[in-house]
Amino acid sequence: MPATVKKVLHWLLWGFIIYAVVTNPDRAADIVRAIWDIISQGVLNIGRFFGNIVNG
Template structure:
């Protein structure tokens, strides 16, 4: 992907995030919390997987 397109898409994503936070901060916080929960659960599951391999 050319650098200019990547930079434009990055700025558009950043702008959308700012817009979402300004227009609906509670919903934006819920989305961030849900995303964090998914990531944390994924790491816990990876840890459980490797722990099961060691048993």
């Protein structure tokens, strides 16, 4: 993908994020919280997986 296309997509993404936060901050916070929960649960589960492998 050309650099100009990446740059335009990058700015569009940030523009959408700013728009979403300004127009509906409560919903934007809920989305960020949900994404954080998914990531943190994934990291915990990976840790449990490797802990079970090590501890047998």
